[in-house]
Amino acid sequence: KHSIDISTIHNKVLRGEYKNPLEFCDDAWLTFNNIWLSNEKTTPIYGICSKLAELFVESIDPVLEALGCCCGRQYLYLPQALLCCGKKQCCQISVNDNYYYYNNPEPSRFNLSNDQYTVLV
Numbered sequence: 001k002h003s004i005d006i007s008t009i010h011n012k013v014l015r016g017e018y019k020n021p022l023e024f025c026d027d028a029w030l031t032f033n034n035i036w037l038s039n040e041k042t043t044p045i046y047g048i049c050s051k052l053a054e055l056f057v058e059s060i061d062p063v064l065e066a067l068g069c070c071c072g073r074q075y076l077y078l079p080q081a082l083l084c085c086g087k088k089q090c091c092q093i094s095v096n097d098n099y100y101y102y103n104n105p106e107p108s109r110f111n112l113s114n115d116q117y118t119v120l121v
Contacts, residue, residue: 002034005031006031057073079095
């Protein structure tokens with residue numbers, strides 16, 4: 001999504017553009033992710049990038065911990081998927097999708113007034 005490379009990070013360090021160490025880590029992980037997304041796992045650059053990411057974590061973690069931060073690792077939060085299961089199938093409700101739930105207290109009754117609906121948007 002965003003273009004960045006090691007020389008850009010180096011220049012930002014020299015110019016003092018990082019306000020805190022986590023901004024530096026964000027750019028480093030952006031560089032690693034760009035390389036991983038742009039290259040197949042079987043290519044040499046992918047393997048070199050993976051090794052560099054390991055060395056980065058080993059080097060940056062103690063520095064950040066000394067500064068009171070958790071670590072320099074990249075963590076990604078993925079919300080749990082909601083599943084809607086009917087009599088015959090289940091379907092996944094994606095993030096930001098509309099979800100409607102209907103509970104008819106009397107299945108033989110077709111009048112929908114006073115029945116229960118839950119809407120998550």
